[in-house]
Amino acid sequence: xxxxxxxxxxxxxxxxxxxxxxxxxxxxxxxxxxxxxxxxxxxxxxxxxxxxxxxxxxxxxxxxxxxxxxxxxxxxxxxxxxxxxxxxxxxxxxxxxxxxxxxxxxxxxxxxxxxxxxxxxxxxxxxxxxxxxxxxxxxxxxxxxxxxxxxxxxxxxxxxxxxxxxxxxxxxxxxxxxxxxxxxxxxxxxxxxxxxxxxxxxxxxxxxxxxxxxxxxxxxxxxxxxxxxxxxxxxxxxxxxxxxxxxxxxxxxxxxxxxxxxxxxxxxxxxxxxxxxxxxxxxxxxxxxxxxxxxxxxxxxxxxxxxxxxxxxxxxxxxxxxxxx
Amino acid sequence: xxxxxxxxxxxxxxxxxxxxxxxxxxxxxxxxxxxxxxxxxxxxxxxxxxxxxxxxxxxxxxxxxxxxxxxxxxxxxxxxxxxxxxxxxxxxxxxxxxxxxxxxxxxxxxxx
Ligand SMILES: [Fe+2]
Ligand SMILES: [Fe+2]
Numbered sequence: 001x002x003x004x005x006x007x008x009x010x011x012x013x014x015x016x017x018x019x020x021x022x023x024x025x026x027x028x029x030x031x032x033x034x035x036x037x038x039x040x041x042x043x044x045x046x047x048x049x050x051x052x053x054x055x056x057x058x059x060x061x062x063x064x065x066x067x068x069x070x071x072x073x074x075x076x077x078x079x080x081x082x083x084x085x086x087x088x089x090x091x092x093x094x095x096x097x098x099x100x101x102x103x104x105x106x107x108x109x110x111x112x113x114x115x116x117x118x119x120x121x122x123x124x125x126x127x128x129x130x131x132x133x134x135x136x137x138x139x140x141x142x143x144x145x146x147x148x149x150x151x152x153x154x155x156x157x158x159x160x161x162x163x164x165x166x167x168x169x170x171x172x173x174x175x176x177x178x179x180x181x182x183x184x185x186x187x188x189x190x191x192x193x194x195x196x197x198x199x200x201x202x203x204x205x206x207x208x209x210x211x212x213x214x215x216x217x218x219x220x221x222x223x224x225x226x227x228x229x230x231x232x233x234x235x236x237x238x239x240x241x242x243x244x245x246x247x248x249x250x251x252x253x254x255x256x257x258x259x260x261x262x263x264x265x266x267x268x269x270x271x272x273x274x275x276x277x278x279x280x281x282x283x284x285x286x287x288x289x290x291x292x293x294x295x296x297x298x299x300x301x302x303x304x305x306x307x308x309x310x311x312x313x314x315x316x317x318x319x320x321x322x323x324x325x
Numbered sequence: 326x327x328x329x330x331x332x333x334x335x336x337x338x339x340x341x342x343x344x345x346x347x348x349x350x351x352x353x354x355x356x357x358x359x360x361x362x363x364x365x366x367x368x369x370x371x372x373x374x375x376x377x378x379x380x381x382x383x384x385x386x387x388x389x390x391x392x393x394x395x396x397x398x399x400x401x402x403x404x405x406x407x408x409x410x411x412x413x414x415x416x417x418x419x420x421x422x423x424x425x426x427x428x429x430x431x432x433x434x435x436x437x
Contacts (some may be wrong), residue, residue: 035407084387091384095368104346104370160367168388264361307372311346314373 004216013038023227030156033099041225045155046100047116048227054118058292061084062126063135071129074221079132085172089165096157099275112297120278121204123286130183130190134197138205138243144169145239146209149229177246184250191251198247199255203273209236211275231234240268349398351377353385356393371396411416 017036024031031037060083068085070076094104110116121139127131147169152164183194210232213219213311222228240259247254281289348370355361366385371377377396385391405413415428421427 032407034404081387084383085370087385088387091369098368103345103346103347164367307348308346310372310376311348314376317373 002320013040014186018161022224024120025154025224029154030159031154032156040221041227042100044222044225045158046097046102049093049097049100049158050102050107050110050163051114051118053090053097053107054116055122056086056090056093058111058118058122058296059139061292061295062122062124062288063132065126066129066132069129070132075179082136082172082175085168089168092164093158096155096161099157109302112293112300114284114293117282118292119208120281120286121208122292123281123288124200124204125288126195127200128193130179130193130197131201133179133183133194134201136172136174137180137246138198138201138299139208140169140176141243142205142208142239144173145235145242149235152226152229154226169274180250180252184252194250195252197322201299202255203277206236206239206270206273207275207278209233209239211278212272237267244268348372349400351381352399352402353381354395354397355381355385355391359392363393366390368381368399374398400408416422 018038021031021037021041031041062286063079063083063086067076067079070079094107098104107116111118112203126135138317144166147166151158151159151166153162178293180194180197181191183189195227213232219228219231223231244254244259258271260269262269280286284290350368351371351374352368353366355366356363357400369377369380369384371380374396379396381394381396386394417423
């Protein structure tokens with residue numbers, strides 16, 4: 001659902017090759033799998049794309065939680081289609097990461113043993129149906145804000161995956177806002193649920209852009225390599241500016257007493273999320289970290305016999321074909 | 326979105342510490358509309374060709390993007406290498422006379 005921006009490492013590289021590589025990026029050329037690239041570029045991409053892929057997959061869990069309890073058959077079909085899209089997004093991204101020399105199963109193992117992370121937003125629970133609205137509207141909304149500029153990222157396979165994903169993402173946000181409209185314009189109790197969902201998801205959504213990158217040198221490297229197209233703060237501001245009028249239309253209150261339009265800047269002023277909470281959730285102490293990892297581990301372990309069985313069947317059939325020839 | 330890279334097979338994993346029983350990688354080509362060529366859209370893992378086509382249906386055509394699907398195991402694809410770029414394409418660069426604009430045809434001759 002979203003690319004958490006990751007720091008890159010500078011490495012000692014052949015200066016001529018590096019210069020030629022950076023000139024290609026400056027000229028707007030795409031880097032393709034077999035092209036020469038600095039080790040730091042490859043490593044940063046594997047982590048960023050891998051983490052993005054894991055986020056799409058783990059991101060199915062909070063919404064999957066409501067599929068069987070959707071209020072109507074239509075809402076259920078919509079939510080099912082949305083969650084299926086997220087599985088697809090995960091697959092596009094694993095494929096993009098695989099072009100860099102890491103396998104999908106390897107990436108999965110790294111997620112399961114904690115070497116790789118996924119977006120911290122998915123460690124928050126979805127308590128009511130209104131949360132399906134808030135997740136689509138805010139979480140997919142923030143994801144879109146992150147993903148749209150990444151369509152122009154310098155690595156070809158990543159860029160192409162992002163283009164496919166962005167095409168599908170707009171439906172996600174709109175179906176979420178549609179749920180919010182139904183709730184906000186419904187009974188007083190429904191409106192309270194909508195407000196409560198906004199209250200709980202506002203700051204976690206702001207955290208999705210990552211901490212302020214003003215001081216980060218690594219972030220500058222990723223920007224230079226066009227692995228990252230905007231700073232976290234730019235994207236967060238853009239998200240706030242776009243989302244506040246949408247909340248106003250719903251008649252809901254953004255849970256930030258300091259939120260105010262700043263005429264001079266032409267942007268909203270807003271409160272930063274609690275970054276100590278962000279780092280704590282990232283460390284594994286969010287409300288649902290343990291549940292999410294357990295669900296992924298269980299799915300992987302219980303799917304083992306299916307993966308093995310289908311592989312054995314395919315090998316047997318291939319052997320028979322050879323024998324018949 | 327794919328590794329058209331016959332050197333790196335998911336199955337040939339000597340370099341990896343633990344042997345994985347990983348499904349092979351398939352490249353997926355889709356004909357978007359009648360009359361168009363198949364186009365590479367990405368890749369996926371599947372145990373065999375039948376499953377690869379089914380998975381391609383689910384992964385790459387959820388919104389009517391295709392009328393026909395081809396899959397081929399990634400290790401069967403041979404690709405030119407980026408360092409060949411110059412020598413491989415050079416012969417066509419010097420042959421300007423292969424383009425219609427090389428020839429000046431007088432207006433009097435009419436449309437050609
Ligand atoms: Fe997504
Ligand atoms: Fe989404």
